[in-house]
Amino acid sequence: MQAVKLVITGAYSAGKTNFIRSISDIEPVLTEYEVTDPEERLLKKETTVALDFGKIAISEEVVLFLFGTPGQERFDFMWEVLSEGCVGYVVMVDSCRPAHLLETQRLIARFATITDAPFVVAANKQDDPAALPLSYIRRRLQLPFEIPLLPCVATERESVKNVLLALLDHIDQGIPDSDDEEIPPTIVDGMFS
């Protein structure tokens, strides 16, 4: 079996779990734990420690895996492990929490030191009428214009599809034509079969 691995990252409560849940073939395997920090508890009752994990069967042989990273910084050692062999990633940002912008900017910088994989940014919760516009989010994240920034509603499958397609397209554009099939896709042999 060939596994193609994508990582879904973002600050706490950005919408990673919902994103993976909206598109996955299976109910994601969630490892939730009780949030103890009172401020975090206000934001969300439970959070993910280990990982959100989803998969989409592409063919008999190929499976697309989605891995969600735990958001809090105290778990960021996990990021390196999760990013191993990933071919691209989505950075999710909560469009309703300006405080996320600085945190996400740091997260993007940190991820760039961990992996060279291409990424797109998903401005989530755009269904909220009070959501910040993409232009403002791009400016505050100081995102270069080559990096796609997509509107996202993680609870809606069509929207999640859109973001994934944009990521795949972005990965595709980074592959020179002559390299076609010369380099095998990342293989995680039978890891999840």
Place this chain on the structure above:
Amino acid sequence: MALEGTLQDMSLTDLFAIFRIGVKTGVLLLKQHPERAVVYVANGSLVDAVVFNELHRRLIANGELAIIHLLAWENATFTFFSDKSALLCQRRIFRDNDTLIREALDNSSSSRRAALERSLTLDTRLAMTLLPERADPAINLDLEQWRILSQISICDTIQEICTNTRKPAEEVIPVVAGLIKFGLIEVKDEARNLPFYDNVSPYKNNQSAPEAAGKLLVRANSNRIRQPGKRLLQAIMRRVHNL
């Protein structure tokens, strides 16, 4: 849900710009203890605002004055939610955001200047700034300012300047405040003479930082991605597309 945060995450001027660009209608609540405020936004423009003191149950300002008051807030928490009832609000704000922002800026710089003047006394000791390049080279000083500036090197306190120039403190202090603002002179900081720098080693706990950075670099290299082929990628795209 709503847009939530603190003015440190996002400034009030940014919020107002976002409302205007997004043609938002709703209510912005702000809280900076012991004051609270409500701003009504209709079709992207500010219609009315109220600031009140919770502790004393007292109205501080409303309308345009409330906005100018709010523009000085720095630590407030805020929530904005869309609410069509703001359309029914009677308009008490007539000038545009930019005009109000400019006015608030003028207020804050003149109040800073006033605060500086209040802090200067006859005993205040002055010195030329250590870094003259901090001063704007385009500054033109008038005769009064030159006269006071020329005293700084020979006088220690404002009292001495007053004596030397035979001018009352009320005349000298505003000039001194202006020169401080230009960055030409500064209030002598007694604490600066203390050798406190010796006690602080900025490198104390940093021993392992370069090491960690090295590790990260190795990590990044070993994590260099092996790209999937174009054909495989296209197959994945087709599949995701048809989900």
